Amino acid sequence: MKRISSIDFIKFIAMFFIVYIHSHSFKEVDLFGIEGDRIDFLIDTFARFGVPFFFMVSGYLVVKQVERKGGGYFPKYVGTLIHLYVAWFLFFFLYDLVMVILDKGFKSEPIIEYISTFLTFDIFYYGAGHTQYHLWYLLAATWAMILFALFYYFGKIELLLVVSFILYVVGLFDQSYSGIYDLSLESRDGAFFGIFYITLGGIFGKYQSHFITISRRFKPWVWALVFIGFSLLQVVEREITAHGLDGNSGNYFISTILVAVTLFMFIFSMPNIGEESLVNKIGKNTVGIYVIHTVIMDITNRLVDFVGLSVIREHLLWGLLFTPYLFIVSYLIYMSLQRLKPKFG
Numbered sequence: 001m002k003r004i005s006s007i008d009f010i011k012f013i014a015m016f017f018i019v020y021i022h023s024h025s026f027k028e029v030d031l032f033g034i035e036g037d038r039i040d041f042l043i044d045t046f047a048r049f050g051v052p053f054f055f056m057v058s059g060y061l062v063v064k065q066v067e068r069k070g071g072g073y074f075p076k077y078v079g080t081l082i083h084l085y086v087a088w089f090l091f092f093f094l095y096d097l098v099m100v101i102l103d104k105g106f107k108s109e110p111i112i113e114y115i116s117t118f119l120t121f122d123i124f125y126y127g128a129g130h131t132q133y134h135l136w137y138l139l140a141a142t143w144a145m146i147l148f149a150l151f152y153y154f155g156k157i158e159l160l161l162v163v164s165f166i167l168y169v170v171g172l173f174d175q176s177y178s179g180i181y182d183l184s185l186e187s188r189d190g191a192f193f194g195i196f197y198i199t200l201g202g203i204f205g206k207y208q209s210h211f212i213t214i215s216r217r218f219k220p221w222v223w224a225l226v227f228i229g230f231s232l233l234q235v236v237e238r239e240i241t242a243h244g245l246d247g248n249s250g251n252y253f254i255s256t257i258l259v260a261v262t263l264f265m266f267i268f269s270m271p272n273i274g275e276e277s278l279v280n281k282i283g284k285n286t287v288g289i290y291v292i293h294t295v296i297m298d299i300t301n302r303l304v305d306f307v308g309l310s311v312i313r314e315h316l317l318w319g320l321l322f323t324p325y326l327f328i329v330s331y332l333i334y335m336s337l338q339r340l341k342p343k344f345g
Contacts, residue, residue, distance in 0.1 A: 005275040006272065014053045027313075049234075074145070093118070127139050168193065168252075175187060177245070215265040296330050
């Protein structure tokens, strides 16, 4: 089946908002009497569809590839995820080590203290902290995809969808619903978070023709409006759970499921958005933006503080331009690295 180009178009948008989640570019920008924290809360909450969408895309595309190439595609895909994680783990390990030396000098104590933070098995499941905190996604996708492959081989992904949904709900009590009961367990991982959306995407792949039939009963603008409506519901849910119930801010919510499903239905109802466009070209390479954007952000923030211009974070232009700047520069640098790879291969 022909590639659905709308997926790449939405990947572009989703990655832009993921970069915003990390940049918080409006956090210190007060606008028309509205505090920056409040603006940031609204944008950050809307942006929460991004990571679930990428998990869903992974599940969907892997199922379509397995249908074409056979079950051997699973190890190949998992191998790609592991290779990405190891390569960028090492890059960020060295980067942060250099930053420690620049900040505190070439002294044994801070260097040993930094290295000791990696002497834990958590780096194989949750990932590491420091500037590479975002690489948790690659590990979550890896472990979740291994589990998904097992259920797929035995023809039980429908069962996995039910099991993973239960885990997802349980995980909410470490996330947004911790104000009701604090699970005290890290649930932003493959088991409580990633596996549900990967399986959901796999269901969309397995039963694609049925979902396409349903999606095209309505105009794309209807699905777009429903997406906006569920996104507003997500804002309300986060407002209640984070502020009303005093829970953790949370990475995902119950309504996030509705937002992600609706987005896929929109894609199926209008599959050719941005075909052959620059947006879609960038959308195909969003993994590069994801892995590299935090180091661009860290360097930029360090330079801003070094030259004594931290006050610009309160300016409207910072709020408007910092995230696009990170997005574009990350893409350009990653693509430049990709062009250089054959020369060092």
